[in-house]
Amino acid sequence: MQAQEIFDxxxxxxxxxxxxxxxxxxxxxxxxxxxxxxxxxxxxxxxDEHLQFDYLMCLSGMDLGENLGVVYHLYSTTLAHRIxxxxxxxxxxxxxxxxxxxxxxxxxxxxxxYDLIGVIFEGHHNLIRILCPYDWEGHPLQKDYKTPxxxxxxxxxx
Amino acid sequence: xxxxxxxxxxxxxxGIILGTVEDVLNWGRxxxxxxxxxxxxxxxxxxxxxNASHFDFMRFGTIFRTSPRQADFIMTTxxxxxxxxxxxxxLYEQMAEPKYVMSVGSCSNxxxxxxxxxxxxxxxxDRVIPVDVYVPGCPPRPxxxxxxxxxxxxxxxxxxxxxxxxxxxxxxxxxxxxx
Numbered sequence: 294m295q296a297q298e299i300f301d302x303x304x305x306x307x308x309x310x311x312x313x314x315x316x317x318x319x320x321x322x323x324x325x326x327x328x329x330x331x332x333x334x335x336x337x338x339x340x341d342e343h344l345q346f347d348y349l350m351c352l353s354g355m356d357l358g359e360n361l362g363v364v365y366h367l368y369s370t371t372l373a374h375r376i377x378x379x380x381x382x383x384x385x386x387x388x389x390x391x392x393x394x395x396x397x398x399x400x401x402x403x404x405x406x407y408d409l410i411g412v413i414f415e416g417h418h419n420l421i422r423i424l425c426p427y428d429w430e431g432h433p434l435q436k437d438y439k440t441p442x443x444x445x446x447x448x449x450x451x
Numbered sequence: 452x453x454x455x456x457x458x459x460x461x462x463x464x465x466g467i468i469l470g471t472v473e474d475v476l477n478w479g480r481x482x483x484x485x486x487x488x489x490x491x492x493x494x495x496x497x498x499x500x501x502n503a504s505h506f507d508f509m510r511f512g513t514i515f516r517t518s519p520r521q522a523d524f525i526m527t528t529x530x531x532x533x534x535x536x537x538x539x540x541x542l543y544e545q546m547a548e549p550k551y552v553m554s555v556g557s558c559s560n561x562x563x564x565x566x567x568x569x570x571x572x573x574x575x576x577d578r579v580i581p582v583d584v585y586v587p588g589c590p591p592r593p594x595x596x597x598x599x600x601x602x603x604x605x606x607x608x609x610x611x612x613x614x615x616x617x618x619x620x621x622x623x624x625x626x627x628x629x630x
Contacts, residue, residue, distance in 0.1 A: 425571060426534040433570050440570040444533050451566045451574050 294343070294374045296322035302344060306337055323364075323377035331380050332390040332416075338367060338376075339395050345369045346376070349392070352402035354410030356435050361387045361412050382412065391416040409434040473612050480523070480549075481607035483512040484600075487522035487546070489539065491529025494556035494590045498528045501593035508593075511600050519543075524551035524583075524603065527576045530558035530565065536573045543580045551606070553599055554582045557589045564589070 300314040303324065310330035316322040326334050338346040346367040355362035365378040382389055391414040392399045403414045404423040411432035414420055422429060431438055441449055490498060501508045502515070516522045519542045531539065543552070554576050557563035562574030576582065583606060586599035611618035 438570070440568075445537065447533060447536060447573060447578055449533070449570065449574075451562060 294372065296324075296376060299344065299374070299376050300324055302341070303334065303337070306341075307334055310334055321375075321377050323379050326378050326380055328380045328382055328389055331378070332392055332395070334378070335365070335392040335395045338378075343372075345371050347371065347396075349396035349398055349402075350375075352392075352399055352406060354406040354412055354434070356410060357381065358436070359384060361410055363389055363406065363412055365392070384411075387412045388415050390414070393417055408432070411435060473610070476612065477608045477610055480610075481604040484523045484551075484603070484607070485514045485516045485521065486553075487517070487519050487525045487542070488515055489525055489527045489529070489542075491527070491531065491535065492558065494528035494558070497590040497593060498526070498555065498596065501596050506593040506597065508597065508600070511597070511604070513600070519545040520547060522546055523549070524553060526553045526555055527559040528555040530563065531573045531576045532571050533573055534571070536576070536579050539576065540579045549610070551583045551603060552576075552580055553584045553586065553603060555586045555588075555596055555599065556591060557587065560585050560587060 296314065296316055300311070303311045307330060310327045311324060311334065312327060313325045314322060315325070338344050346369050348368045348370050350366040350368050351364075352366075353364045355364060360381045360383055362379060362381045366375070367378065368375045380389055389412055391403060393403060393414070393416070400417075400419075401423060403412075403417055404420060406412050407414060407420050408422040408424050409432060421427065425433065426444075429444075430441070443449060488495075488498065500506065519525070523546075525539075525543060525546065527539065543550070554560050558565065558572070559576040562569065562572055565572040566574055573579065584599050584603050586596055588595050591599075609618075609622060
């Protein structure tokens with residue numbers, strides 16, 4: 294199934310949540326989804342008989358200057374098609390509903406996104422840091438991050 | 452050293468060895484060092500290659516021990532992150548004296564390829580524990596790690612048990628005269 298058909302199915306189901314399809318030929322086509330509805334859209338993507346996106350390949354975070362974004366790469370193992378969903382949230386209030394109940398793998402992916410980019414996933418059962426130490430301050434992969442001088446008595450810079 | 456070449460001496464009746472207690476103890480300690488291997492990252496793969504039959508690390512008398520209480524020295528092979536550095540310090544404090552540290556690879560020597568932008572990497576394990584031998588390389592070849600072991604054996608052979616201050620002063624004089 295092609296990206297345009299997937300977009301049409303989603304647009305029929307959620308007319309106000311699914312906003313745009315970007316299908317430039319140079320990279321993967323992606324669909325921009327409204328942030329508050331992402332959990333419903335994800336559940337529909339997984340359960341609908343024409344879509345059957347049962348595999349969340351990757352959940353990534355983006356730092357877009359003023360906003361933070363989350364990218365979902367979906368794949369269907371039964372129907373062999375793929376699509377990309379994108380949501381954005383402002384940096385001052387970076388809240389995105391969790392898709393942990395839809396795909397179990399999103400549990401640790403969202404913890405990594407929170408740890409390194411700073412997106413807070415609402416509804417997650419255990420949103421704590423996964424890669425950095427538990428009492429680390431700041432979110433290291435944001436563009437304006439500064440390395441701390443010291444951590445627990447150890448000097449951090451070279 | 453004169454430790455083993457008098458075993459067949461006909462005048463002494465054979466079977467008598469004369470030597471100093473320090474020599475015998477240091478010989479025993481350096482030739483059967485048991486290590487606590489701290490395989491953290493890619494250097495651990497080269498370390499496993501060194502333990503295999505082609506390079507055979509066991510011929511130095513070393514055995515891999517899993518508990519710090521049973522180990523003589525610790526080999527930090529791989530990148531030491533800030534999260535791990537606290538645990539390494541705890542393990543080092545749990546080891547019994549006399550203990551040594553061999554730092555293998557660029558990452559545990561001085562931060563390695565993460566020296567400039569690594570916010571999570573401890574730039575050198577010698578910021579938390581005292582290191583005796585540094586083995587450079589990224590990763591070091593197994594022969595380089597074995598040379599590090601030979602250097603550690605030489606270091607142990609020079610240890611003093613009696614008259615420590617005099618022996619240290621003699622060694623320093625020897626090192627200065629060699630320069």
